[in-house]
Amino acid sequence: MLKGNFVRGLGYLGEGFGLIRQPGLRLFVVIPLIINVLLFGLLFYFMAELFTGLIAAAMSWLPDWAWLQSLDWLFWLLYGVVILLMLAYGFVIVANLIGSPFYGYLSELTEKHLTGQEVNTDDGWAQIIRDIPRALWREVQKILYYVPRALGLLIIGLIPVVNLVAAVLWFGFNSWMMALQYVDFPADNHRVSFPDLRRSLAASRLSALGFGLPVALAAMVPVLNLIVVPAAVCGATAFWVRENQSS
Template sequence: MLKGNFFRGLGYLGEGFRLIRQPGLRLFVIIPLVINVLLFGLLFYFLAEMFAGLIAAAMGWLPDWAWLQALDWLFWLLYGAVILLMLAYGFVIVANLIGAPFYGYLAELTEKHLTGQEVTTEDSWAAIVKDIPRVLLREVQKILYYLPRALGLLIIGLIPVVNLVAAVLWFLFNSWMMALQYVDYPADNHKVSFKALRGLLGDTRLSAFGFGLPVALAAMVPVLNLVVVPAAVCGATAYWVRENGATRH
């Protein structure tokens, strides 16, 4: 039986957008935001032509059945949705690899704000530099978790008719990954292993999907996906404090 509260989970991203406006948190929102703007510009430039090529190639693999050809617009839409989801999370992976040290510290400051502790940024740069090896290793763990599952879904998505289910599975998987990606920052601050975190989120799976759903949607919207990352970090920290993280560790 699924536990948690889907609608409560939906509210955490909105709370994250409110939190990034707090004076003590703004600096560690602005710096990764600038990085994301530069990164997104480069990715958009290199992937714009690739996207059209991938769609054309996928359509070329369809068998020459009349009823399938009549539905070519639907398959184009489904393949486009799958690729867009891949690119959305691909952007998140690269952005988080670069910004991870800032996001871990942002999660720490956000948790202090939410729990009524003093928010101070003294020795912040030293703390960020010291944590770089650990947070990068954690990002690699998330990528290794993501890639084989994404590959399996991609293969399913290339099978005509079955890809109708694959598009839905992709969206659910991305929602789960977005929750896992961002709640990991406050969890890592508490030295909770990645495996243990998956169990914690599984205990409140409905809340996790509720949080990950709007993040996954926002990650697919140009410009909005630039600001959603720090907001998701703050929202995930609120999730950690109120759901099943800080209350159990």
């Protein structure tokens, strides 16, 4: 039986958007945001041709059955959604890999703000530099967890008829991955291992999916996906504080 509160989970991203406007947190939102703008510009440049190529390759796998050909518009739509989800999470992976030291520190400041502690950034840059190796290793662990499962879903998406459920599976998987991706920042600050984090989120899976779903949707929207990353970090920290209190 799935545990947690899906509706409560949905509210954390909105709380995150409110938190990124707090004076003590803004600096560590703006710098990664600039990085994201530059990164998104490069990805957008290559996205159009990649999208067209992947769609054409997927359609070429379909057998020449009349009833399937009449549904080609549906397959274009489904494959388009799947590829957009892949590109959205691909953007998140690269953005977090580059900005992870900033986001770990942003999460720490957010938790202090939420728990009523003094938000002091005097040693911010020194701490960010110290945390770079550990932050990068955490991102690598998430990529290693994501890739084989994403490949499995991609293969399912290439099987005629079975691929009709691929978009639904991708939405569920991406929602789970977004929760893992961002709640990992406060978890890492508390030295919770990645396997332990997965077990912790699984214990309140509905809350995790509720948080991850709007993040996954926002990551697919150009421009909005630039600011959703720091908002998701702050929202995930609120998730960490509130869900740990309620468990």
